[in-house]
Amino acid sequence: MQQEPENILVIERQALGTSDLFQGLNFDIERYLPLLLDPRQHRFVPRPDAENDPALKQLIPYFVICLDDKVWCYRRGGKPGEKRLADRYSLGVGGHINDRDHDDNGNIYRQAALRELNEEIVVPSDARDTIGALLNDDSNPVGCVHLGVVHVLMTANAEIEPREETIREAGFKTRAELQILRPKLETWSQLVLDGLDELLNAARESRETGSTQGK
Numbered sequence: 001m002q003q004e005p006e007n008i009l010v011i012e013r014q015a016l017g018t019s020d021l022f023q024g025l026n027f028d029i030e031r032y033l034p035l036l037l038d039p040r041q042h043r044f045v046p047r048p049d050a051e052n053d054p055a056l057k058q059l060i061p062y063f064v065i066c067l068d069d070k071v072w073c074y075r076r077g078g079k080p081g082e083k084r085l086a087d088r089y090s091l092g093v094g095g096h097i098n099d100r101d102h103d104d105n106g107n108i109y110r111q112a113a114l115r116e117l118n119e120e121i122v123v124p125s126d127a128r129d130t131i132g133a134l135l136n137d138d139s140n141p142v143g144c145v146h147l148g149v150v151h152v153l154m155t156a157n158a159e160i161e162p163r164e165e166t167i168r169e170a171g172f173k174t175r176a177e178l179q180i181l182r183p184k185l186e187t188w189s190q191l192v193l194d195g196l197d198e199l200l201n202a203a204r205e206s207r208e209t210g211s212t213q214g215k
Contacts, residue, residue, distance in 0.1 A: 005046040005047050005048055006046070006047045006096070006098050007044040007045060007046055007047070007098055007099040008044065008045065008046075008047050008050055008058055008096040008097060008098050008099075009042050009043070009044055009058070009059050009096070009097035009098070009099075009101075009108070009112075010042075010043050010044070010045055010050050010056040010057060010058050010059070011035075011036060011041050011042065011043070011056070011057050011059060011147070012041070012043070012055065012056065012057075013054070013055050013056065013057055014055070015035065015041050016032065016035065016057070021136045021138065021147075022134075022136055023136060023137065023138060023139070024135070024136070024137065024191045024194075024195065025133045025134070025135055025150070025191055025192070025195040025198070025199060026133060026134045026135070026136065027132070027133050027198065027199075027202045028134075029131060029132075029133065029134055029202075029206075032134055033131065033134075033149075036059060036109070036134075036147075036149065037107070037109050039108065042108070043056075044098070044099040047096070050145060051145055052145070053145065054138075054144040054145055056145065057145065057146065057147040058096060058145055058146045058147065059097055059109070059147055059149065060094055060095065060096065060146050060147065060148045060149065061094040061095070061097075061109070061112065061113035061116055061117070061148075061149050061151060062092040062093075062094045062135060062148040062149060062150050062151065062188065063092060063093045063094050063113075063117055063129060063151045063153045064091055064092055064132075064150060064151065064152050064153065064192055064199070065093065065121075065127075065153045065155060065160060066152060066153065066154050066155070066200070067154075067155055067156065067157070067158060067172050069174070069175065070172040070173060070174055071091050071172065071173060071175075071178060071193075071196070072091070072093075072160055072170065072171070072172050072173075073089055073090070073091055073170070073171065073172070073173045073178065073181070073189075074089065074090055074162070074167045074168060074169060074170035074171075075087065075088070075089050075090075075167075075168045075169040075170075076088055076089070076090055076166060076167075076168075076186070077164075077165065077166030077167070077168055088184065088185065088186040088189075089169075089181055089184045089185045089186065089189065090185070090186050090188075090189050091178070091185065091188075091189040091192050091193065092148070092150070092188060092189060092192065093116075093117060093120050093121060094113065094116045094117065094120075094148075094151075095116040095119075095120070096116075097109065097112035097113075097116075098112070101115060109149075113149075113151070117153075118163075119163060119164070120162065120163055120164050120167060121160055121161065121162055121163060121167070122160070122161040122162075122163060124155045124156075124157035124160065126155055126156055126157060127153050127154065127155045127157070128153070128154055128207075129151040129152065129153040129154075130151065130152050130154075130203040130204075130206045130207045131149060131150065131151055131152075131203075131206060132150050132151070132152045132199045132200070132202040132203035132206060133150045133195070133198075133199050133202055134147065134148065134149060134150065135147070135148030135149075135150050135188055135191060135192070136148070137187050137188060137191060139187070140187060142187070143187060143188070148188060150192065150199065152199060152200060152203035154203075158172060160172075175193075175196070178193055179193070
């Protein structure tokens with residue numbers, strides 16, 4: 001029996017105010033985040049349809065895990081539905097929001113983000129995350145249909161245990177090591193690496209003000 005396609009959350013590109021969205025990291029999260037988290041802007045469509053329609057943006061929680069000045073990195077295996085990213089290295093953990101996600105307080109995004117994170121890794125007990133930026137890349141077919149919400153997750157635990165078999169060669173790397181690996185990083189991770197200082201500063205400011213936790 002053929003499996004029914006996953007229904008995933010999307011937002012109309014035009015709802016974001018312009019057909020020409022920002023490119024790369026955007027730190028004006030107070031401008032976009034309320035709109036992205038507004039249930040009135042959410043639709044659920046079959047994933048195959050969303051993957052081929054640039055008029056729709058799939059909202060993706062993207063957790064960047066940091067230990068002091070090191071960033072957790074891994075190589076993606078061939079996960080179903082993500083074959084275009086297979087064998088690329090990534091600095092982000094996360095995935096799609098689907099119609100099985102729900103929350104009694106109406107915050108489907110936060111519920112789905114935590115589900116995705118916990119499905120992929122064993123989250124350290126000391127970990128705390130803050131939304132530091134939004135991420136868009138319309139330069140390639142994968143990026144054209146996705147919009148990332150970049151969470152900076154800080155931990156003092158040097159051992160992050162993967163739950164998914166498709167997470168390979170995982171571990172914390174220095175910036176120098178990541179720069180060597182940069183050509184093999186997926187595009188989103190290259191953008192994160194290039195803007196890492198500003199991302200960490202934005203996350204630090206958000207923690208101090210308590211304004212952007214996605215709750």
